[in-house]
Amino acid sequence: MSILEQDEIDSLMASSAELVNEAPQAKSPAPRPMQIDLSKLTPQMRKLFHLNVPIIVHLAERTMPMRDVLEIGAGTILEFSRSSDAELDLVVGNRHIGKGQAVKVGENFGIRITDIGPLEERIRALGG
DSSP states (O other), X not given: OOOOOHHHHHHHHHHXXXXXXXXXXXXXOOSSOOOXXXXXXXXXXXXXXXXXXXXXXXXXXOOOOHHHHHTOOTTOOOOOSSXXXXXXXXXXXXXXXXXXXXXXXXXXXXXXXXXXXXXXXXXXHTTO
């Protein structure tokens, strides 16, 4: 597989927006993931499906004086103003694309999606 240059990625992402206009938008969350008709994609656009992108689950944040940050050590507990049962934010490319609830998957942490933005917003989050 060849490596794509940034201008090629930008061009492919822009052309993928055309698919968004053709894709039906669900009014409520779908019980299963949206299926994309790969037959409508050019070979270059199919390359996008092989790109790895960071998916971030944002739990909470706060600001602290640098002095307090430097005093953090093993066993320190940092308290956040967000409720422990609040929905988590799902972020791609520094853009919020959805929300979900924390779940345990075996011995790992996971997120059950409760709200997801339209496909067009998700494509924009990827740089399209």
